[in-house]
Every structure is written in structure tokens, then in C-alpha cells.
Amino acid sequence: MPRKLILIGPESTGKTTLSIYLSKLYNFDLITEYSRIYLSKTSNSYSYEDLKKIAIKQNQIEKDNCSEKIIMDTDLLTIKIWSEFKYGLCDPEIEKIISSYDRKKRYYLLLKDDIKWEYDPLRESKNNRSEIFSLHKSLLEKKGFNYSIISGIAKNRTNNAIKVVEERFLSKN
Numbered sequence: 001m002p003r004k005l006i007l008i009g010p011e012s013t014g015k016t017t018l019s020i021y022l023s024k025l026y027n028f029d030l031i032t033e034y035s036r037i038y039l040s041k042t043s044n045s046y047s048y049e050d051l052k053k054i055a056i057k058q059n060q061i062e063k064d065n066c067s068e069k070i071i072m073d074t075d076l077l078t079i080k081i082w083s084e085f086k087y088g089l090c091d092p093e094i095e096k097i098i099s100s101y102d103r104k105k106r107y108y109l110l111l112k113d114d115i116k117w118e119y120d121p122l123r124e125s126k127n128n129r130s131e132i133f134s135l136h137k138s139l140l141e142k143k144g145f146n147y148s149i150i151s152g153i154a155k156n157r158t159n160n161a162i163k164v165v166e167e168r169f170l171s172k173n
Contacts, residue, residue: 003070003105004070004071004106005022005028005069005071005107005109007019007071007108008075008078008109009136010132011132013113013133014157015073015074020073022165026069029070032073034061048087051079055094056097058076059076077098077136077145078136079094081136085132098143101143107145107146107148108140109147109148110133110136110147110148110150113133150164
């Protein structure tokens with residue numbers, strides 16, 4: 001069964017950049033954030049019901065990848081958090097999928113909101129990044145997932161991530 005390294009956290013914390021870099025550095029398959037693809041087709045407009053569609057497709061992409069080691073630019077934890085943050089609830093199907101995650105095969109890098117926010121037309125939470133970081137941290141702890149917090153700017157952030165990947169993810173072959 002594949003092992004998965006998942007990058008999560010608030011908007012504009014470098015998840016996509018870092019996941020691409022790490023996937024190339026370690027030659028792992030990369031699963032990108034499906035919501036970006038979905039939202040580009042809907043002019044960045046979405047509803048509560050769209051989050052379930054995004055989650056199901058993101059989960060299917062993850063299930064279809066059988067590589068030994070995978071890096072993921074987010075997963076359904078982020079969709080759950082966003083759904084609850086924006087709409088006050090989360091679809092039971094998303095909850096069910098999250099409950100099925102194998103905690104032994106997943107390791108999370110939770111990116112801290114300590115870098116400058118950058119504009120992107122898909123981003124909505126410039127002023128709520130600390131709160132969203134805390135929601136991610138609480139959910140990881142509540143669900144019992146192993147994780148490390150990645151902080152720092154530029155090269156320090158990347159080096160911090162590499163150190164964690166090599167000590168916590170790669171050493172558990």
C-alpha cells in the first residue's frame with residue numbers, strides 16, 4: 001500500500017510550491033489539489049454541494065494512484081475544514097472518507113501561516129489564516145494523524161520540510 005505525504009494548511013503558505021519541489025527532489029508521484037481544476041471551470045464560483053463533488057474527485061484521484069510513495073498538495077481534511085469554516089457544516093460523505101484514511105500510511109506537513117499572503121483569484125481567507133491553521137492542527141490531533149509543523153521563510157522553510165521528510169517519512173520504510 002502506498003505511503004502518502006500530505007501538505008496542508010491555510011491559503012498562501014507555500015503548499016503547492018513545496019509539494020512540487022519535494023516530489024521532484026524525491027522522485028515521488030504528485031497529486032495536485034483538484035479544487036483548483038474544478039474552480040477554474042466554474043469561474044471560481046462554488047457552493048456547499050460543490051465541495052462534495054470536489055472531495056469525491058480528489059479522493060478518487062488519490063485512490064487511483066498506486067505509487068509506493070506519493071506527495072499530495074492537500075487532501076479532504078482541508079475540504080472538511082473549509083466546508084465547516086465557510087458553511088458551518090461538512091457533508092457526511094466527506095467525513096466518511098476521512099474516517100477511512102489509514103493513519104499508518106499518511107504523514108502530514110502542516111504549513112504555518114508565517115509567510116506573506118500572496119494574491120490568487122482562488123484565495124478567500126487572507127485575514128483568517130491563523131484561525132485556519134489552528135483548525136488544521138486541531139483536526140489532525142483529533143483524528144490522530146502524525147504531523148509536523150513547517151515554518152520559516154524561503155530556503156529555511158524548504159530545509160525544515162526536507163529535514164522532517166527525511167527523519168519522519170522516509171526513515172519509516
